[in-house]
Amino acid sequence: MEENGDEKLIAAVLQIAKSLGGTEDMTDDILQVFSAFDGRFSLDKLSSDRPKGGEAAAEAPAGVREVHDTWPQLDRTIRTLDRGISRFIASDRLIWSDAADAAAFLECVDDLLATIHDLDPPVSPADKPLLDRAEDLLRRCMLRLEEEFRAILERPPASPVAGVSSPHSEESDSDSAEGGEDRFPVALPVDDYNLVIDALPPDSVADLHAIARRMVAAGFGHECVEVYGASRRGFVDESIARLGLLPRSADEVQTSPWSYLEDEIPRWVKAAKMAFLILVPSERRLCDRVFASLSPFADLAFGASCRPTADGLLCFADAIAASPRDPVRLFRLVDMYETLRDLLPDLDYLLSERYSAALRAEVAAAQKGLGAAIRGIFVELENLIRHxxxxxxxxxxxxxxxxxxxxxxxxxxxxxxxxxxxxxxxxxxxxxxxxxxxxxxxxxxxxxxxxxxxxxxxxxxxxxxxxxxxxxxxxxxxxxxxxxxxxxxxxxxxxxxxxxxxxxxxxxxxYQRATWTKVVAVLRVDGVGGAAATSSSAWKAMPERLRVFNTYVEDIWKAQCRWVVTDEQLRTELRLAVGAIVIPAYRNFVARLRLVGDAGKQAERYLKHSVEDVQAKINELFGGGRR
Structure with a gap:
């Protein structure tokens, strides 16, 4: 019942158009108006049900006549579409500034695609000119859709988006004043990497998807991806630039002084984290929404928007890894290695599709390159010590x-x-x-x-x-x-x-054997004390040994008090060890010297140093000349 009612309504529309249109072109214009007014009056339906040639509409049963000769019908359809589409293409204002215009233009594009589908491949040589006209019109449509697509991408949001700086913010206002141009939203530097940026509002995403679907259907998917990539790449690049990291070639990195690179690497670490933890997931999410069900164009668009910036970050890492293995560089290289290592698990899912998987492999390769550089630094450290x-x-x-x-x-x-x-x-x-x-x-x-x-x-x-x-x-x-x-x-x-x-x-x-063994040996007097204590020969030997001992002690003291034992505990231990072998031997020698009969009365004049004096000199050793 409903279909029969639509057929009667279409027949009535055709009758009205025929009555009011004085010429074929005027009739087509009237039908175009009806088509734009109500979706039930699509150009395909009106053209298929419309009487052809000199036949009167009344001659068709129920106002609709099946036409066996399609060429005139397709010709009129293309001419009608041309007039409707040209009106939009020639407009100086954006089509998507008005939702009704956007819907009407997309309907025209859909009708044109359907018409081309009917003509391709041409049934007869006579259909070839019609197909050429339709394809030329389609190319004009696609050029205008590219402009609209780009304009929507760069359209500022009505309000700032979380994690994104609006071009109406104070900083962006100053930028615009200096540059004279509006700028698209740019992600602000952040410390929390557990967030996703919605850089475009939902209505813009829906509009972009509608355009992308038509461009892919028309065979212009790669052109759509290029426009998308160029716009979003600017967003990603400027977001990284706000962290103070500017693109640098491998030659520039390798010829830069280390003092500069040492300050640059912390900025690189922040940029890499922001790129792969915030921007890459956000761009992946956006691409999957704009190019939903349009595989592989979502992955291609994602690569076009993120790959150049990612390549620049990885180029910096590769250049650092290929630089000289100076040990002073180890700690910064470890920072870079850890950054890429910690990023890889998050990239396993994000970079798993056909075209983006290569980027994941490059991140892993850059990490391995930094690892090889770290190992090389340890080899260089060995060489530095050895030489x-x-x-x-x-x-x-x-x-x-x-x-x-x-x-x-x-x-x-x-x-x-x-x-x-x-x-x-x-x-x-x-x-x-x-x-x-x-x-x-x-x-x-x-x-x-x-x-x-x-x-x-x-x-x-x-x-x-x-x-x-x-x-x-x-x-x-x-x-x-x-x-x-x-x-x-x-x-x-x-x-x-x-x-x-x-x-x-x-x-x-x-040390003790080399220094103090001879000193203690001088103090050893065989036969001194006990029954032999009165031996005059023993007495004659002792003053000479005492003189030698005094000389040894003074010479050692003069030299070794200027020597250094840097560790206080070791210095104390060493002094105690020296005292433990010297002081008892000296004390025993002095005691025996004083016990040698009457001659002992003369012993004091040979004792230049008391036991306490010798201990004091030992306690002054290894102080580096300090007393």
Whole structure:
């Protein structure tokens, strides 16, 4: 019943158009008006039910006659569409400034697409000119749709969107005043990355989808993607630029001084997080809505809008990874590596489609490149230690700068233990010969061995053997202290620390033997005391031994009070150890000297230093000249 009623209504419209239209063109114009007024009067329906040639409308049953010759019908349809579409195309104002105009224009486009579908492929050679006319009209439609699409993309929202700066904000107003142009919304710098930006209002998204659907249907999907990408890319680029990070080529990065790059990398970290945690998900969501059910154009549009900015960020990371492996760069490289590593899980879903999956692979490749650079820095650190000159010695046998630098450097690096273990495991030893130690532990133990070898080579430069042992003790004790109670000690292991402490004790024993063994030997007088105490020969030997002892003590004191033991506890331990072997021997010698019969009465004049004096001189050793 309803269909029969529509047919009667259409027949009535056709009759009215025929009666009022004096010519064929006037009739077509009247039908165009009806078509724009009511969706039931589409040009397809009116054209298919319209009487043709010289036949009167009344001759058709129920006002509708089936036409077997379609060429005149299609010709009139195209001419009607041309007039209606040209009116919109020639307009100076945006079609989408009026919802009714936009709906009417899209209906014309739909009718034109349907007409082209009927003509393609042409049934006969006579249909070819009609198809050419229709396709030319379609190209004109698409050009105008591109303009409308671009205008909607760049249309400012009625109110600022969450997470987005409106062009009407104070900063944007100043920008417009300077540049003389309105600017599209740009994401503001943020600290919270758990948000999504709705850069376009829902009505704009609906309009964009309506246009995109027609352009894809007309075979202009790639042109639509290009317009979309160019506009949205500007949004993404400016959002990143607001963080202070400007695009730089690989050559510019690699030729920039490290002091500049060191300040640039924190901005890169923020930009990468904003790009991949906020902008990429937001743009993916927007593309999926604008190009809904238009695969693969949603993925292509997403790549067109985000890929250039992402490529710029990854180019910076690749250039940093390819730069010299200077150890000073380690900590910034770790920051970059951790940033990309932490981003990858979120990108597994966002970058899973055909065209965007390559970007995910590039992020992973950039992360691996930074990992290789980090491993290279540890190799360079080994070389730096190994080639540190052994010619120069430290006055007083104190702590060498290379020891201080390496231990503080490694200790600071171990604050990123989890990351460094992950990096080292990427290029671990042969899996068929697993080690009980982690690759990072092995690497650090090797660096400690290289450092120890370098220090031992430096110790041989000292002309005095005792001083070389003091030097080794100072540096060995410092190494042990820096390793203890830290991630470095946990990586090196308790056995390593025990071996290091035992080595320091051995150097201490070597120092005592090299310095004080001869001093104690002078105080050993065989046969003095007891029954032999009155021996005149024993008495004659003791003053000479006492003189030698005094000389030894004074010479050692003069030299070694200028030597340095940097660690206070080690200095105290060393003084106590020296006193433990010297003072008892000296006290016993003095006691025996005083017991040698009558000659003992003359002993006091040979005692230049009391036991307390000798103890005081020992307590002044290793102070670096301080008293």
């Amino acid at each position: 540190d000159p052994a010619k120069a010695t430290i006055q007083g046998g104190g702590l060498h700068p290379i020891t201080r630098y390496v231990m503080n450097y490694i200790r600071a690096a171990c604050a990123s233990r989890r990351t460094l273990e992950e990096v080292m495991e990427e290029e671990a030893v042969d899996p068929h010969h697993p080690s009980s130690s982690s690759p990072l532990s092995v690497q650090l133990a090797w660096i400690m061995d290289v450092l120890q070898s370098n220090l031992e080579a430096k110790s041989k430069i000292y002309s005095e053997a005792p001083l070389s042992y003091i030097f080794l003790m100072n540096n060995g004790r410092y190494i042990t202290q820096k390793a203890q109670d830290s991630e470095l000690g946990a990586l090196l292991g308790e056995d390593w620390i025990r071996r290091q402490m035992a080595m320091v004790r051995r150097w201490g024993n070597n």
